[in-house]
Amino acid sequence: MMFARRMLPTLCLAFLLTGLDSQLCRGQAAPTQPGPAAAQVAGKFETSDEMDGKCPSVAKASPDPVGVMRGLKPPPPSGKNDPAACIVVPPQPASTQAYSLPPDKLAKAIALSHIRTALDIAGSLWGLAVLWLLLASRWAAGLAAWTERLLRRHLLQGLLFFAVFLIVTSLASLPLDVVGHLVSRHYGISVQGWGSWLGDLAKGLGLSLSFGVPILLLFNWIVRVSPRFYWFWVWLVVLPLIVLSAFASPLLDPIFNKFEPLGRNHAALVVRLETVVARTGTHIAPDRMFLMKASEKSTGLNAYVTGLGATKRFVLWDTATNRLPDDEVLFIFGHESGHYVLNHIPQELCGMATGLFFVFWGCAAFARWLARRFGVGWGLGGMEGTAALASRQGFVVLLFAFSIAGFILQPAGNSFSRHFEHEADVYGQEAIHGIVADPQKTAVSAFNHLGEAWLEDPNPSPFIEFWEYNHPSVQTRANFAAHYDPWAAGGRGRFFDK
Numbered sequence: 001m002m003f004a005r006r007m008l009p010t011l012c013l014a015f016l017l018t019g020l021d022s023q024l025c026r027g028q029a030a031p032t033q034p035g036p037a038a039a040q041v042a043g044k045f046e047t048s049d050e051m052d053g054k055c056p057s058v059a060k061a062s063p064d065p066v067g068v069m070r071g072l073k074p075p076p077p078s079g080k081n082d083p084a085a086c087i088v089v090p091p092q093p094a095s096t097q098a099y100s101l102p103p104d105k106l107a108k109a110i111a112l113s114h115i116r117t118a119l120d121i122a123g124s125l126w127g128l129a130v131l132w133l134l135l136a137s138r139w140a141a142g143l144a145a146w147t148e149r150l151l152r153r154h155l156l157q158g159l160l161f162f163a164v165f166l167i168v169t170s171l172a173s174l175p176l177d178v179v180g181h182l183v184s185r186h187y188g189i190s191v192q193g194w195g196s197w198l199g200d201l202a203k204g205l206g207l208s209l210s211f212g213v214p215i216l217l218l219f220n221w222i223v224r225v226s227p228r229f230y231w232f233w234v235w236l237v238v239l240p241l242i243v244l245s246a247f248a249s250p251l252l253d254p255i256f257n258k259f260e261p262l263g264r265n266h267a268a269l270v271v272r273l274e275t276v277v278a279r280t281g282t283h284i285a286p287d288r289m290f291l292m293k294a295s296e297k298s299t300g301l302n303a304y305v306t307g308l309g310a311t312k313r314f315v316l317w318d319t320a321t322n323r324l325p326d327d328e329v330l331f332i333f334g335h336e337s338g339h340y341v342l343n344h345i346p347q348e349l350c351g352m353a354t355g356l357f358f359v360f361w362g363c364a365a366f367a368r369w370l371a372r373r374f375g376v377g378w379g380l381g382g383m384e385g386t387a388a389l390a391s392r393q394g395f396v397v398l399l400f401a402f403s404i405a406g407f408i409l410q411p412a413g414n415s416f417s418r419h420f421e422h423e424a425d426v427y428g429q430e431a432i433h434g435i436v437a438d439p440q441k442t443a444v445s446a447f448n449h450l451g452e453a454w455l456e457d458p459n460p461s462p463f464i465e466f467w468e469y470n471h472p473s474v475q476t477r478a479n480f481a482a483h484y485d486p487w488a489a490g491g492r493g494r495f496f497d498k
Helices: 011-017 103-136 139-150 154-186 194-225 230-255 267-280 318-323 326-341 344-378 385-389 392-408 410-431 439-454 462-468 474-483
Strands: 259-261 289-292 303-306 313-317
Touching: 103 139, 103 154, 103 344, 103 392, 103 462, 139 154, 139 392, 154 194, 154 392, 194 230, 194 392, 230 303, 230 344, 267 326, 267 410, 289 318, 303 326, 313 318, 313 326, 318 326, 318 439, 326 344, 326 410, 326 439, 344 385, 344 392, 344 410, 385 392, 392 410, 410 439, 410 462, 410 474, 439 474
Parallel strands: 289 313
Antiparallel strands: 259 289, 303 313
């Protein structure tokens, strides 16, 4: 569920830790990071959660701070123009696998997995390359000089510099975003037209400029006024911004997607969900349960929890209500409830805060070295160390350092996320014990429906799962669910006695 990661992917952190390569969802999510193909309909199940093992994105996320599901058309018939037609499907040991796909979908899932991985790696490396090129070509230095010639006021210079910088980096990511959307449409995961898709990109860029420019300007000012301990003060400023972004995410979601009260057309389902609420003690009232019109943009299945305090809510995609039995929706709701009951959100926030303290400290030292080593070539004006980083073009060096750190540390964040997701799976399966006839079969069926909807490879590479997945793979989750029955021998559950 990657709450902290998808959680309105915090604009400030997204900008810092991804080098502003137009991936506000990465952290995820995100596949691991929600991308143009799917994670953006809700931007969630990553201030939210994806029940699928790997965020269903196909390429890097566009600059949507909230998520904007891209679209797709049904795949063409199998043949020489279909990448899946060239995939040789290995024998599947059905007796040991709780998640499986029919041969035609399996071939497509394997092909799509390869494409997703290639696009994700290419997007990460391209994001780093763009920042390097902007520095090495002295474009950043030239942009700073141009703003100084054009405007007299220092504040206006900074606003213009960072606005242009964000627009350029967003445009640089556009080709891969387009490829990701094409792939998603080809494999039938998205049904969003190009006009709507481009509109969501424009909205995301607008939010990026509205929030990102002032935040970057603030951070740049902090570097100037406290050249020795700026990393510490930036860290202190980031902490409340993380919490604020978690709170505000549900308020921004309607910019990209349509919502309605879940009880409006699914009153019977809400009544059943309230039995899970009573068992878990989550206090999610019916007026905090919403249905998102995801079917206008995606064929995937999803649900998520999002928000803090007054904005806390449960959101279910209409694709899920249309295609999943109520028992499976109850399991998903139990999973989502687990994130709140088990305090995953504050744990992730605390973990993020602790990790960022050391990341900021380390990146400050690394950026100083970069400025000393490459400062002359990058046009930092002959300044050295922190003095060079205080300039506008020097601040891009800091962003470059943060971007490298974000890429290297991605597996660490995903590992923590997978741990929380597994705990939520256990909680969800226990939460529906005594409410549905067979919690094991219900959970396994839910994972199969989710995996099939997103065309997840039943046998992903262990390394790719380690590096990119912010959830355990669907196969791992389904296998566990199939064998988890703590009450079989008169025992007790991990979170519930009965």
